[in-house]
Amino acid sequence: MIVDDHEIVRRGIAEIVDRADGLTVVAEAGSVAETLRRAPLVRPEVVLIDLQLPDGTGIDIIQALRESLPQARPVVLTSFDDDDALAAALQAGAKAYLLKTVRGAEIADVIKAVAAGRTLLDDRTVMRRRADHEDPTADLTPSERKVLELIGDGMSNREIGERLGVAEKTVKNHITSLLSKMGLQRRTQVAAWVAGQRASGWRTS
Template structure:
């Protein structure tokens, strides 16, 4: 399988390239240091798997994953990170990533998980899965009561006009508040807002 490694730390890229290249069925065809470079690499040498850090300057792994999946849905994406917070995990999976593992993962286990991903399985590290199963509350608490009201009405399928009528505010205020909510939650559109809301309600 052909693998693209993406991390803003060149040493990590080099180390992973060296270690994974020892696997007989793995070929690291390229490395990149940010999300934009990862997309460019996909243009030039389409990999089977992108092994990508989630937190990078410029375009991060979540933004890059979203664009890669839109352009090349067949490419499998494994997010690799030291972060274990549920908000990042959920955003990565919403962006289309099929796997999520920690940088502390042993190389032998990492190779096994990449093989599982290549075979079509979704792969989430056991420790990450435990975090993912916890209810995500901290980020939603960053929203004001009005923002939470609008989020709930979006999840219920209300249009901007219907939200404005129910909350006795203008449609312009609804639009502006939606933009603020999307920025706070690092989401792209109303659909992702609805998915986010219902996942928090489980």
């Protein structure tokens, strides 16, 4: 399913997708409301979403689909080359974040990969997220590494505490420590960093 408020953009993407083997466009939408109306009717496997829409944002759609259509895998396709937008999209549950400068053939490849269960970022975004250090996790304790991975899995502090068998306050302490060691400021930046590294095959263990 393609979500963009510019019809000419939707048509161009639809042509690329329909030409690719194994892919079919099942619906188009130009707003948040239209998307949330149509998606449950066609039950798409992948939803290609622009971030800027007339009645809200792509983040609104990703969050709503997470509840109403969890099997739909969101892919952001946007002109916003912005760390905060990237972090917000990944935190909401986006499985890929692509800029509209991407080549047409790459869009089809990413859709197929996301449908197969992968989380991807485009090369420029992955390189930017690597920052200046080869491994900013080098000084993390084993517990902090586990928390880092679970943040990357989209878990809340409470869920991480339950998984690790520790108090939520302990989880918050681990997050404060790992943020400081990695040179980050917010939890959403951690989620974005992990997603970027996983796209290139990185694991903490």
